[in-house]
Amino acid sequence: MKEFNLDQEEIRGLNQHLHDMPSTDPNGSVTVTNPAGKHALAVGIDTPAEVTIEGHVGYYCAGMNQQATVHINGNAGPGLAENMMSGKVIVSGNASQYCGATAHGGLLVIRGDASSRCGISMKGVDIVVGGNVGHMSAFMAQTGRLVVCGDAGAALGDSIYEARLYVRGSVANLGADCIEKEMGEEHLQEVTELLEAAGMTDCKASDFRRYGSARQLYHFNIDNAY
Amino acid sequence: MSSNRNDDWLRDSHTFSKPVIAEIQRAAREGIYDIRGFGAKRHIPTFDDLVFLGASMSRYPLEGYRETCDTSVTLGTRFAKKPIELKIPVTIAGMSFGALSAQAKEALGRGASEVGTSTTTGDGGMTPEERGHSDMLVYQLLPSRYGMNPDDLRKADAIEIVVGQGAKPGGGGMLLGQKISARVAKMRHLPEGIDQRSACRHPDWTGPDDLEIKIQELREITDWEKPIYIKVGASRVYFDTMLAVKAGADVVVVDGMQGGTAATQEVFIENVGIPTLPAVRMAVAALKEAGMHRKVQLIVSGGIRTGADVAKALALGADAVSIGSAAMIAMGDNSPELDDEYRKIGSASGYYDDWHAGRDPSGISTQDPELAKNLDPRIAGRRLANYLRVLTLEAQTIARACGKSHVHNLEPEDMVALTVEAAAMSGLPLAGTDWVPGRNGY
Ligand SMILES: Cc1cc2nc3c(=O)[nH]c(=O)nc-3n(C[C@H](O)[C@H](O)[C@H](O)COP(=O)(O)O)c2cc1C
Numbered sequence: 212m213k214e215f216n217l218d219q220e221e222i223r224g225l226n227q228h229l230h231d232m233p234s235t236d237p238n239g240s241v242t243v244t245n246p247a248g249k250h251a252l253a254v255g256i257d258t259p260a261e262v263t264i265e266g267h268v269g270y271y272c273a274g275m276n277q278q279a280t281v282h283i284n285g286n287a288g289p290g291l292a293e294n295m296m297s298g299k300v301i302v303s304g305n306a307s308q309y310c311g312a313t314a315h316g317g318l319l320v321i322r323g324d325a326s327s328r329c330g331i332s333m334k335g336v337d338i339v340v341g342g343n344v345g346h347m348s349a350f351m352a353q354t355g356r357l358v359v360c361g362d363a364g365a366a367l368g369d370s371i372y373e374a375r376l377y378v379r380g381s382v383a384n385l386g387a388d389c390i391e392k393e394m395g396e397e398h399l400q401e402v403t404e405l406l407e408a409a410g411m412t413d414c415k416a417s418d419f420r421r422y423g424s425a426r427q428l429y430h431f432n433i434d435n436a437y
Numbered sequence: 438m439s440s441n442r443n444d445d446w447l448r449d450s451h452t453f454s455k456p457v458i459a460e461i462q463r464a465a466r467e468g469i470y471d472i473r474g475f476g477a478k479r480h481i482p483t484f485d486d487l488v489f490l491g492a493s494m495s496r497y498p499l500e501g502y503r504e505t506c507d508t509s510v511t512l513g514t515r516f517a518k519k520p521i522e523l524k525i526p527v528t529i530a531g532m533s534f535g536a537l538s539a540q541a542k543e544a545l546g547r548g549a550s551e552v553g554t555s556t557t558t559g560d561g562g563m564t565p566e567e568r569g570h571s572d573m574l575v576y577q578l579l580p581s582r583y584g585m586n587p588d589d590l591r592k593a594d595a596i597e598i599v600v601g602q603g604a605k606p607g608g609g610g611m612l613l614g615q616k617i618s619a620r621v622a623k624m625r626h627l628p629e630g631i632d633q634r635s636a637c638r639h640p641d642w643t644g645p646d647d648l649e650i651k652i653q654e655l656r657e658i659t660d661w662e663k664p665i666y667i668k669v670g671a672s673r674v675y676f677d678t679m680l681a682v683k684a685g686a687d688v689v690v691v692d693g694m695q696g697g698t699a700a701t702q703e704v705f706i707e708n709v710g711i712p713t714l715p716a717v718r719m720a721v722a723a724l725k726e727a728g729m730h731r732k733v734q735l736i737v738s739g740g741i742r743t744g745a746d747v748a749k750a751l752a753l754g755a756d757a758v759s760i761g762s763a764a765m766i767a768m769g770d771n772s773p774e775l776d777d778e779y780r781k782i783g784s785a786s787g788y789y790d791d792w793h794a795g796r797d798p799s800g801i802s803t804q805d806p807e808l809a810k811n812l813d814p815r816i817a818g819r820r821l822a823n824y825l826r827v828l829t830l831e832a833q834t835i836a837r838a839c840g841k842s843h844v845h846n847l848e849p850e851d852m853v854a855l856t857v858e859a860a861a862m863s864g865l866p867l868a869g870t871d872w873v874p875g876r877n878g879y
Pocket of ligand 1: 474475476530531532533536537558559560577599601602603668692695696697698699738739740741759760761762763792802
């Protein structure tokens with residue numbers, strides 16, 4: 212196992228090591244200490260590595276992740292796991308704005324709360340949030356699934372396409388073209404699986420409500436204008 | 438019919454001209470704004486309003502064809518480990534696969550590579566056709582992030598963060614359902630056949646301080662190898678250029694209001710943003726003020742048509758220019774040979790601007806496989822290469838006449854303005870005077 216103490220080492224060295232791992236140590240593990248809110252940590256990994264960051268991280272941690280599992284034992288700044296393709300990112304604390312933005316795949320787990328625009332423009336990722344999500348979450352969400360064990364802020368799923376949203380608590384209000392939909396068997400199962408994958412088995416799938424696109428904005432039409 | 442009717446007594450209104458009346462009627466009928474391709478059509482001050490002085494008693498020209506007049510450009514010298522080396526100062530602007538057919542993207546790659554310049558992806562991601570046929574490919578990071586992925590990021594030769602486009606500063610993209618084919622839909626993770634909106638704001642940063650961190654992330658992901666461009670639509674150009682430099686750009690791309698688009702509201706195209714002419718001067722002023730002129734390179738686009746336009750942009754201080762509409766025309770868009778086809782869809786060659794509609798008989802702005810077959814990427818690529826050679830030769834001709842051994846040695850002092858407006862906008866004196874409006878208290 213390799214350790215990077217960011218009090219003494221540069222971010223560049225950490226990321227270069229992670230980028231070299233496919234040839235040097237494809238399944239290896241890396242521990243990062245003293246992240247001190249630094250930005251762009253563990254970005255652009257493309258190997259099934261196990262990365263553990265002990266402390267709070269700044270912007271874009273685990274950005275564009277492929278294959279790796281990244282644990283953050285702390286809080287995460289804006290843009291966590293932005294454009295992730297695959298792998299897993301798990302935050303023990305809270306995540307700031309736009310976590311999981313435009314992510315295409317993989318699983319993002321926030322044990323605490325996620326701030327505004329969680330899952331904005333998501334393109335296939337699965338996101339499970341143990342607490343609440345802020346306003347404009349899942350804005351223009353294209354595909355993928357967002358599970359919120361707490362409450363959702365205003366304008367949830369505004370201009371949503373085909374992503375599926377599940378919220379256990381209250382929703383302040385729904386954004387344009389987002390509506391509540393029926394919870395069928397397959398949806399209960401989907402939520403159960405996602406909660407299990409996220410290790411949040413204290414929630415019951417049957418307590419969640421489902422939201423998705425009314426598909427009324429899919430074609431330009433004067434009656435959709437304000 | 439009307440030939441034997443005497444219409445002489447009818448009087449046109451300037452305010453309510455025939456096109457204005459027709460647009461009111463159309464709006465009332467259809468209830469939705471007009472969407473079209475191409476750039477602004479109205480008259481605006483352009484490079485046409487500038488002329489070169491050429492050599493004279495006190496300036497020696499270079500011999501027309503023989504004496505060296507270098508045209509090479511290096512982009513990304515500030516931070517990138519692998520800067521881009523262009524042979525000519527003209528690049529191909531970002532045009533999306535989706536807006537353009539795969540064949541057109543291939544042809545752009547072929548033409549540009551033949552003459553040693555770069556092409557650019559667009560909203561919708563990178564296709565194997567364009568990567569395969571482009572020796573140098575710039576990968577755009579747009580607000581929508583359609584088709585954005587780290588594998589393609591690593592395959593790119595440079596990264597262009599699109600903040601705005603000259604045709605629509607502040608506006609997002611649109612691609613209408615006719616062009617959302619199965620392939621386009623899959624690349625963008627959207628349902629097939631819907632009218633697709635592209636966001637106007639980036640999803641994971643707001644403002645220049647965030648952008649600086651975003652750029653740091655992109656550099657870390659790509660191991661600091663690739664030049665990073667920031668593209669802005671021309672509006673508050675001085676401040677945008679300053680902020681782009683501060684955010685850490687290697688290259689700033691400024692796109693003037695007459696810049697082309699594949700699909701934008703007419704009202705946006707014609708009324709938002711400023712022309713390319715003042716935009717160049719403002720960007721250069723900012724770079725100089727920041728001590729970064731020629732260190733952060735400047736690419737200018739929007740209405741570049743001739744080698745004279747290229748030379749004028751460079752003389753004002755740009756490092757290179759970029760073309761969109763002209764490249765499409767060179768490949769065969771709006772070709773007179775297709776006039777009958779254009780007429781069948783309610784237009785005519787030389788007028789066709791429905792690039793959003795997907796019915797382009799030239800096979801360029803379409804996703805219809807049958808229409809796309811009309812474009813032979815080899816022939817179209819060759820035509821583009823020819824055109825790019827002409828632009829370069831023309832720019833060299835002017836540079837030699839001004840006595841310059843490199844097109845970058847052209848300078849503002851080589852030019853004067855023909856109109857008061859152009860003088861004020863370009864900061865050049867009005868021809869025959871030493872008057873620059875707005876300077877020295879006048
Ligand atoms: C068909 C078409 C598609 C375009 N697509 C994009 C795009 O995806 N991203 C972008 O930044 N600009 C796009 N543009 C704008 C061009 O990159 C460029 O700014 C413009 O074409 C320059 O002006 P010109 O057409 O007068 O040369 C597009 C332009 C056209 C004509």
